[in-house]
Amino acid sequence: MKHLLSTRDLSAASALRLLDVAEEMSAVGEREIKKLPALRGRTVVNLFFEDSTRTRISFEAAAKRLSADVINFAVKGSSVSKGESLKDTAQTLEAMSADAVVIRHPASGAPARLAASDWIDAAVINAGDGTHEHPTQALLDAFTLRRHWARIGGTPSAGTTLAGMKVLIVGDVLHSRVARSNVWLLTTLGAEVLLAGPPTLLPVGIGSWPCTVFYDLDEAIAQRPDAVMMLRLQAERMNAAFFPSTREYSRRWGFDDGRLALLDIMGLDDTVIMHPGPMNRGLEISAAADSPRSTILAQVRNGVSVRMAALYLLLSGDPHDDEPRDDETHSLPHDLPIPEGRTTR
Numbered sequence: 063m064k065h066l067l068s069t070r071d072l073s074a075a076s077a078l079r080l081l082d083v084a085e086e087m088s089a090v091g092e093r094e095i096k097k098l099p100a101l102r103g104r105t106v107v108n109l110f111f112e113d114s115t116r117t118r119i120s121f122e123a124a125a126k127r128l129s130a131d132v133i134n135f136a137v138k139g140s141s142v143s144k145g146e147s148l149k150d151t152a153q154t155l156e157a158m159s160a161d162a163v164v165i166r167h168p169a170s171g172a173p174a175r176l177a178a179s180d181w182i183d184a185a186v187i188n189a190g191d192g193t194h195e196h197p198t199q200a201l202l203d204a205f206t207l208r209r210h211w212a213r214i215g216g217t218p219s220a221g222t223t224l225a226g227m228k229v230l231i232v233g234d235v236l237h238s239r240v241a242r243s244n245v246w247l248l249t250t251l252g253a254e255v256l257l258a259g260p261p262t263l264l265p266v267g268i269g270s271w272p273c274t275v276f277y278d279l280d281e282a283i284a285q286r287p288d289a290v291m292m293l294r295l296q297a298e299r300m301n302a303a304f305f306p307s308t309r310e311y312s313r314r315w316g317f318d319d320g321r322l323a324l325l326d327i328m329g330l331d332d333t334v335i336m337h338p339g340p341m342n343r344g345l346e347i348s349a350a351a352d353s354p355r356s357t358i359l360a361q362v363r364n365g366v367s368v369r370m371a372a373l374y375l376l377l378s379g380d381p382h383d384d385e386p387r388d389d390e391t392h393s394l395p396h397d398l399p400i401p402e403g404r405t406t407r
C-alpha cells in the first residue's frame with residue numbers, strides 16, 4: 063500500500079492489518095515513554111485546505127510519537143491564499159523532501175489527483191476530501207467498534223472482524239464523507255450497516271449502497287443496533303434548505319434524551335453512541351454525548367493509534383503487503399522494526 067485514499071478500495075486483509083497494528087500502537091501509548099524511533103528522519107506534512115481540530119492534531123501527535131519531523135501547513139497564512147495551485151504547492155513540498163502528505167481538501171478527489179500526479183513522490187493520506195471519503199475516521203471508528211465488540215476495555219485478538227455487528231448511521235449522509243467511508247469499511251469488515259435520514263439528506267443512488275435505508279429514526283432504532291453513529295449536520299456544505307427548521311430536524315433526527323431513554327427501555331444495554339465530531343450539540347445530539355454510552359472521546363483517543371498505524375505501514379514498506387489481498391490470516395508486527403531508507407519512494 064503506497065497511499066491511503068479511500069476505504070472503498072481497502073481489502074479486509076489490509077484493513078484488519080491496519081487495525082491490528084493500531085492495537086500495538088495503542089500499547090505504546092500506555093508506556094511511560096510513548097515514543098518509537100520507527101520514522102526517525104522522515105518528514106510528514108499536514109496539508110489542510112479545510113479547518114480541522116481532531117484529524118490535524120492527531121496526525122501530528124501520531125507522527126511525533128513515531129519520531130518523524132512534522133510540518134503543519136494551513137492554507138490561511140500560506141501562498142495558497144494568493145492563488146497558488148495544488149500542483150505548485152505539492153512541488154514545493156517535494157522540494158522539501160516530504161515523505162508523507164496528509165491532505166484535507168474541499169474538492170472530492172484532490173488527494174487521488176495528488177497521488178496520481180508526478181508532482182510529488184510522497185505517500186498521500188486522505189484526511190477528508192469534499193463529500194467523498196475520510197478513511198482514517200472510518201478506521202478509527204472501526205477500531206473503536208472492534209474494541210466494543212470484544213467487550214468494552216478488552217483487546218481484540220488479531221484479525222477480529224465486525225461480523226454480526228449492526229451499526230446505524232444517522233443524519234446528513236448526503237454531505238458526509240464519514241458516512242461513505244464507514245459504509246464501505248464496516249461492510250468490508252462484516253458488519254451490517256443501517257442508514258437513517260431525511261430523504262433530502264440522502265444521496266441519489268443510495269439504493270445501490272450495501273445497507274438498509276430508513277426514513278424514520280425510531281423505526282431504525284427498533285432494529286436493535288449495537289452502535290448508533292450520529293452525523294454532523296454540515297451547514298457549511300448546504301446551499302439550499304434541506305429541512306423545514308433546526309427544531310424540526312432535532313425532533314425527528316436528533317439523538318435526544320427521549321431516544322437515549324428508549325435504549326434503556328428496549329434493554330439495549332450495550333448499544334453505544336458515536337459521533338465523529340465536531341458536534342452540533344442540541345441539534346443532532348444532546349445528553350447522549352456525555353452519557354456512559356458515548357464513545358466520542360474514545361474515538362478521538364483511538365485516532366492517534368490508527369494514524370500511527372497508517373503512517374507506519376505506509377512509510378515502512380509493510381512486509382505483509384505482498385500477501386494475497388483477501389487472505390484471512392493476519393499476524394502482528396511484534397517488534398515494529400525501524401524501516402531502512404525511503405522504501406516508499
Ligand code: CP
Nearest residue numbers: 114115116117338339
Ligand atoms: N472528525 C473530524 O474529522 O474532525 P475534525 O474536522 O476536527 O478533524
